[in-house]
Amino acid sequence: MISYGRKFFSYxxxxxxxxxxxxxxxxxxxxxxxxxxxPRNISALSKLMPDLGIVALxxxxxxxxxxxxLSICSILPFCSYIFVLLLxxxxxxxxxxxxxxxxGAFLGLVNGLVTVKGRIPSFITTLGTMxxxxxxxxxxxxxxxxxxxxxxxxGSSFENILTGIIGGVLPxxxxxxxxxxxxxxxxxxxxxxxxxVYTTGDNKEAARAMGINTDRVKTxxxxxxxxxCGFAAVMQLLRLGSFAATxxxxxxxxxxxxxxxxxxxxxxxxxxxxxxxxxxxxxQILENGLIFMRVPVFGITTFIGLAIILFVILNNYIExxxxx
Numbered sequence: 277m278i279s280y281g282r283k284f285f286s287y288x289x290x291x292x293x294x295x296x297x298x299x300x301x302x303x304x305x306x307x308x309x310x311x312x313x314x315p316r317n318i319s320a321l322s323k324l325m326p327d328l329g330i331v332a333l334x335x336x337x338x339x340x341x342x343x344x345x346l347s348i349c350s351i352l353p354f355c356s357y358i359f360v361l362l363l364x365x366x367x368x369x370x371x372x373x374x375x376x377x378x379x380g381a382f383l384g385l386v387n388g389l390v391t392v393k394g395r396i397p398s399f400i401t402t403l404g405t406m407x408x409x410x411x412x413x414x415x416x417x418x419x420x421x422x423x424x425x426x427x428x429x430x431g432s433s434f435e436n437i438l439t440g441i442i443g444g445v446l447p448x449x450x451x452x453x454x455x456x457x458x459x460x461x462x463x464x465x466x467x468x469x470x471x472x473v474y475t476t477g478d479n480k481e482a483a484r485a486m487g488i489n490t491d492r493v494k495t496x497x498x499x500x501x502x503x504x505c506g507f508a509a510v511m512q513l514l515r516l517g518s519f520a521a522t523x524x525x526x527x528x529x530x531x532x533x534x535x536x537x538x539x540x541x542x543x544x545x546x547x548x549x550x551x552x553x554x555x556x557x558x559x560q561i562l563e564n565g566l567i568f569m570r571v572p573v574f575g576i577t578t579f580i581g582l583a584i585i586l587f588v589i590l591n592n593y594i595e596x597x598x599x600x
Contacts, residue, residue: 288539288591289551295537295587296558303565311568319447321564323439323515326449328530329556330508333460334501336535336552340464341497342477342544343398347387347406348505348531352524354409355380355509357417360519363427369434377506383409384502388495406528413521422519430517439514449511453553456504461549473497478545533580534559537587559583 303312311317331348338345358379362372383405391401428435440448464470475483476490483490505524513519538555540547562583566576 288546288594289548289554291590291594292538292551292554292558292587296554296561299558299561299565303561303568307565307568308570312565317564317568319445321560322447322450325557325560326447326453327508327512327515328527328534328560329453329553330456330504330511331501331527332531332534332556333457333549333552334497334504335531336538336540336547336549336555337460337464337473338494338497338501339532339535339540339542340477340544340547341473341494342480343391343494343497344532345384345387345402345498345501346399346528347383347402347409348501349524349526349528350406350409350413351380351383351502351505352509352512352527353519353521354383354413355506356513356519356523357413357521359510359513360422360424363424364422366427369428369432373510376510377503380502380504380506380509381499382502383505384499385495387502388498391498392491392494417519417521419521423517424513424519425517428514435514438511449515452507452511456507457549457553460500461553464549469493469496474545476544477541530559530580531556533584536584539587539591541591542588 304310331352335345335348355376359372359376362375363369367375387398387402387405390396390405391398394401436448438448438452442448442451464473472483472488472490472493475486475488476493480490483493509523512523516523534555535547535552536542536555537558538547538551538553540552540555559580562579563576566579567573571579
């Protein structure tokens with residue numbers, strides 16, 4: 277295992293932090309009428325960021341373990357649909373949340389078992405489950421939007437805990453994002469399971485020789501992604517006030533992009549939770565700022581794709597210099 281890969285705030289995260297700060301300064305001074313730092317935009321951005329950010333935390337951890345998950349764009353709306361159905365059935369809200377998270381864990385478990393037991397690349401496994409669960413969801417929901425306000429009025433205590441506003445300024449979602457990032461960071465960098473994740477991603481055969489059950493480690497990481505998708509799904513559902521079968525479309529690539537920008541290696545074994553956290557912020561800051569720069573919506577993906585390539589080149593260059 278590469279020792280510096282386990283640092284909570286690695287040199288790769290530092291480079292992401294530099295770019296993140298540079299983007300904020302650039303958009304602050306060059307967006308028309310400085311709309312980027314308008315309090316309304318900051319408030320909206322604070323509510324939107326955690327949706328992708330929370331999912332990216334799990335995806336990044338899975339990538340460090342050496343696997344990918346493309347199915348999150350189907351797991352997220354599927355979990356949202358589970359919560360809506362339970363809500364309409366009149367089930368207790370806390371029970372709804374637990375069942376939804378368990379549903380996400382189950383979908384992650386399926387991905388993990390198919391990958392490790394079937395000896396199938398996770399890219400193929402999750403591409404297949406992405407299409408499968410999306411098809412099931414589309415057929416069962418008939419693609420109809422479902423409002424939740426008839427079953428869960430605005431301002432309920434449950435909603436305030438997940439998507440409320442603290443002090444009239446700070447969205448609770450930001451605190452959840454930070455809290456989950458901290459918890460996963462502690463697990464990844466200071467717990468033996470985190471050591472197993474890095475070792476499995478860096479050299480699976482060596483990990484097995486050390487007595488690590490690599491199949492179990494990978495399966496647990498898939499389940500963590502599923503649970504985080506379920507949690508983000510409920511947050512997004514409460515914020516929007518309705519279910520849509522197209523929720524989460526595009527999240528799979530953005531989450532991978534956030535992890536790569538945060539310094540996570542595509543080959544596994546290298547990355548940090550701080551870097552993934554900053555990567556998620558960077559991707560969404562870039563997207564938001566480009567909109568204010570009046571870049572066409574379909575052109576924004578061009579810049580995100582360019583950012584991914586540049587970060588990979590930069591990180592590979594820095595890594596070669598460190599080893600040299």
